Amino acid sequence: xSDKTTRQAQILEERYGMGHEPKDxxxxxxxxxxxxxxxxxxxxxxxxxxxxxxxxxxxxQSASTSSNLHMxxxxxxxxxxxKSELYRTSGHGNPFIEVAPVFLLWVADQSRNNRxxxxxxxxxxxxxxxxxxxxxxxxxxLAAQNAALAAESLGLGTVYIGGMRNKxxxxxxxxxxxxxxxxxxxxxxxxxAPEAQGRLRPRPSQDVVLHQNRYEADRASRIAxxxxxxxxxxxxxxxxxxxxxxxxxxxxNDLLSMDGRxxxxxxxxxxxxxxx
Amino acid sequence: xSDKTTRQAQILEERYGMGHEPKDxxxxxxxxxxxxxxxxxxxxxxxxxxxxxxxxxxxxQSASTSSNLHMxxxxxxxxxxxKSELYRTSGHGNPFIEVAPVFLLWVADQSRNNRxxxxxxxxxxxxxxxxxxxxxxxxxxLAAQNAALAAESLGLGTVYIGGMRNKxxxxxxxxxxxxxxxxxxxxxxxxxAPEAQGRLRPRPSQDVVLHQNRYEADRASRIAxxxxxxxxxxxxxxxxxxxxxxxxxxxxNDLLSMDGRxxxxxxxxxxxxxxx
Numbered sequence: 103x104s105d106k107t108t109r110q111a112q113i114l115e116e117r118y119g120m121g122h123e124p125k126d127x128x129x130x131x132x133x134x135x136x137x138x139x140x141x142x143x144x145x146x147x148x149x150x151x152x153x154x155x156x157x158x159x160x161x162x163q164s165a166s167t168s169s170n171l172h173m174x175x176x177x178x179x180x181x182x183x184x185k186s187e188l189y190r191t192s193g194h195g196n197p198f199i200e201v202a203p204v205f206l207l208w209v210a211d212q213s214r215n216n217r218x219x220x221x222x223x224x225x226x227x228x229x230x231x232x233x234x235x236x237x238x239x240x241x242x243x244l245a246a247q248n249a250a251l252a253a254e255s256l257g258l259g260t261v262y263i264g265g266m267r268n269k270x271x272x273x274x275x276x277x278x279x280x281x282x283x284x285x286x287x288x289x290x291x292x293x294x295a296p297e298a299q300g301r302l303r304p305r306p307s308q309d310v311v312l313h314q315n316r317y318e319a320d321r322a323s324r325i326a327x328x329x330x331x332x333x334x335x336x337x338x339x340x341x342x343x344x345x346x347x348x349x350x351x352x353x354x355n356d357l358l359s360m361d362g363r364x365x366x367x368x369x370x371x372x373x374x375x376x377x378x
Numbered sequence: 379x380s381d382k383t384t385r386q387a388q389i390l391e392e393r394y395g396m397g398h399e400p401k402d403x404x405x406x407x408x409x410x411x412x413x414x415x416x417x418x419x420x421x422x423x424x425x426x427x428x429x430x431x432x433x434x435x436x437x438x439q440s441a442s443t444s445s446n447l448h449m450x451x452x453x454x455x456x457x458x459x460x461k462s463e464l465y466r467t468s469g470h471g472n473p474f475i476e477v478a479p480v481f482l483l484w485v486a487d488q489s490r491n492n493r494x495x496x497x498x499x500x501x502x503x504x505x506x507x508x509x510x511x512x513x514x515x516x517x518x519x520l521a522a523q524n525a526a527l528a529a530e531s532l533g534l535g536t537v538y539i540g541g542m543r544n545k546x547x548x549x550x551x552x553x554x555x556x557x558x559x560x561x562x563x564x565x566x567x568x569x570x571a572p573e574a575q576g577r578l579r580p581r582p583s584q585d586v587v588l589h590q591n592r593y594e595a596d597r598a599s600r601i602a603x604x605x606x607x608x609x610x611x612x613x614x615x616x617x618x619x620x621x622x623x624x625x626x627x628x629x630x631n632d633l634l635s636m637d638g639r640x641x642x643x644x645x646x647x648x649x650x651x652x653x654x
Contacts, residue, residue: 117440126429127436132531135408136437136524153402159588160403161412163581164393165523168540169629172582177589184591209593214586215626218601222623224631232646232653233543233639236515240540240562243519245587247441248412251527255408264444264516267509278592286516305439306448310490312435313453315460316554317485325494347498350491353445355500363509367654370508377508377653378643 113137116302119331124308135255140302142259144295145202154256155204158291161252162245171215174242176249177207177277187276188288192269192362199263202292207266207273208246210238212282216374229282230376242286253291259298263288268362270369281374301338304331306346389413392578395607400584411531416578418535420571421478430532431480434567437528438521450518451485452525453553463552464564468545468638475539478568483542483549484522486514488558492650505558506652518562529567535574539564544638546645557650577614580607582622 106129114123117137127133155178167173179185180203188207189199199205212229219226228234250260266273266288273285306328310321325346332346353359371377382405390399393413403409431454443449455461456479464483465475475481488505495502504510526536542549542564549561582604586597601622608622629635647653 114436117436124432124436126432128427128429128433128532130531131407132411133433133437133528136528137440139440139442141442151404153404155588156400156402156584157404157409159584160390160393160400161409163584163587164413164415164578166415166417166526166538168538169625170579171626171629172587175587175589175593177591177593179591181591213595214597214601215630217595218623218626219630221598222627224627226630227633228630228636231636231640232643233636236543236562236642237540239512239515240519243516244523247520247523248527250442251524252409252412255406256404262442262444264513267512278595280593280595283593286512302440303446308432308435308439311439311448311451312431313451315453315455315457317451317453317556317559319489319493319554319556321490322493322497325490347494349445350447350494351498351500353447354491354495354502354504357503360504360507360509364507364654366512367508378640 109134113302117305118307119304119334122307122327122331136251138302139254140300141261142294142298143198143261144298145198145259145290145292146295147201147203148293149203150258150291151256154253154258157256158249158252162249165244165248167241167244168237172241173210173212173215173238174245175209175211175283177209179205179207188273191272191276192266193263196263196265199290202290204291206249206289206291207277207285208242208287208289209279209283210235210242210286212238213280216282230378232377235370235375235377239286246287246289250289257293258291259294261290263290265361267366270366271372274369274373279373284370284373301335304335385410389578393581394583395580395610398583398603398607412527414578415530416576417537418570418574419474419537420574421474421535421566421568422571423477423479424569425479426534426567427532430529430534433532434525434528438525441520441524443517443520444513447491448517449486449488449491449514450521451487451559453483453485455481455483464549467548467552468542469539472539472541475566478566480567482525482565482567483553483561484518484563484565485555485559486511486518486562488514489556492558506654508653511646511651511653515562522563522565526565533569534567535570537566539566541637543642546642547648550645550649555649560646560649577611580611
């Protein structure tokens with residue numbers, strides 16, 4: 103096998119577990135780049151190369167945005183005190199927020215368009231609906247995903263920090279967010295520490311997520327097949343023994359695991375979103 | 379200038395408008411690929427190449443997913459009758475949904491994990507909170523963005539169809555979605571028709587969306603600078619005369635423009651999400 107074929111086979115095996123790889127995957131550099139993604143949780147303190155942030159933002163802005171309305175912003179936190187504050191407020195379990203040079207806060211942002219509309223005498227009544235909250239959330243996510251891929255193409259690592267919604271009010275206050283805006287998630291960016299390498303995190307086989315023409319609900323046996331690669335990955339990293347079904351159940355049943363996120367609705371309502 | 383430099387300069391100029399390009403952008407194939415994105419609204423009816431869908435799904439699954447919980451599904455609609463039904467229900471203004479060979483519906487999907495948790499005797503109470511709705515929405519968006527980039531790397535075109543939320547209840551019923559799931563958006567996939575080429579859609583300058591350390595609210599003058607590339611792009615495509623501020627205002631003030639999306643909250647609540 104050529105190096106390319108070997109690399110492809112290895113990525114697919116790591117991603118799906120041996121024997122669960124999808125057939126007929128078309129390979130090119132873009133596909134290999136995306137399929138090689140791993141979240142990085144150990145960083146060097148070294149600064150980003152000149153232009154890296156601007157390159158990430160250019161990629162982010164090139165993503166689709168609903169009706170060309172640009173309903174997102176990103177705050178690049180490089181000030182060590184601000185990073186520490188954010189870490190103390192909401193980042194526990196993620197000490198690398200303080201180590202890495204840049205912490206991006208991705209903001210679902212209707213505030214800009216809300217101000218524009220009201221400055222022009224409008225009511226901005228559309229922003230009082232759940233859909234406006236969803237549109238801004240999706241816009242922020244699409245932009246962020248391009249930025250993550252851009253960072254990785256520059257040899258940098260990233261990890262999404264959903265935990266920034268744990269204390270969403272405190273985070274918004276710290277960052278000085280206006281109304282009609284909330285932090286969807288953070289993203290750490292920096293050079294991966296050498297020990298951050300490792301296997302790719304496995305995913306369930308494609309037939310768990312891919313449906314044809316209509317949604318087919320009963321896929322329990324297919325989910326069961328995911329337990330083996332799930333277990334294998336955790337063993338390799340010496341992680342606590344856990345099954346996928348167990349992980350899903352505790353994430354769904356344990357209110358304490360929400361760690362403040364049960365207040366997200368009151369935060370976003372307090373920030374102007376009426377979610378009608 | 380080399381071909382590469384010329385191409386880079388052209389992309390940056392189209393994306394930001396002459397004189398508004400960011401400095402210091404680092405260039406590589408991944409960046410060029412993302413920055414060259416355009417939404418395609420004219421398609422050939424030709425089928426996708428073998429493996430293209432699986433390749434898109436593999437890229438989608440390689441995106442980050444919150445806590446490794448895989449809270450999304452995708453329904454690949456290829457059946458012409460189903461495509462026509464979806465078009466008639468919710469796709470007006472987008473007749474290419476019927477022309478292109480594949481219409482993907484991206485589902486923010488807590489139903490799988492909800493069933494797993496309840497089958498194991500849990501309450502799945504976490505899913506009753508707004509955060510669970512947000513997590514699934516973000517998961518779906520990150521996955522979809524990778525899929526879109528994968529499609530483009532295969533020479534295919536895509537366009538997001540947020541309009542699938544216009545009649546979100548009818549769409550969910552047509553697709554047979556279970557509770558705790560809703561369609562975040564559709565995505566048309568196919569070969570672009572030759573006449574679909576053109577300039578890249580310009581974005582506001584980076585300082586409109588990028589903030590340093592804290593959110594800085596007053597950026598009216600920077601938004602004003604966007605009107606020129608916005609106007610230039612529309613003129614080139616013989617689109618109706620409109621300013622960005624005008625477009626923002628009508629999107630925010632005109633309830634009729636929501637075209638059914640004002641009902642999104644009642645749909646998702648009717649589908650189990652309590653959004654607490």
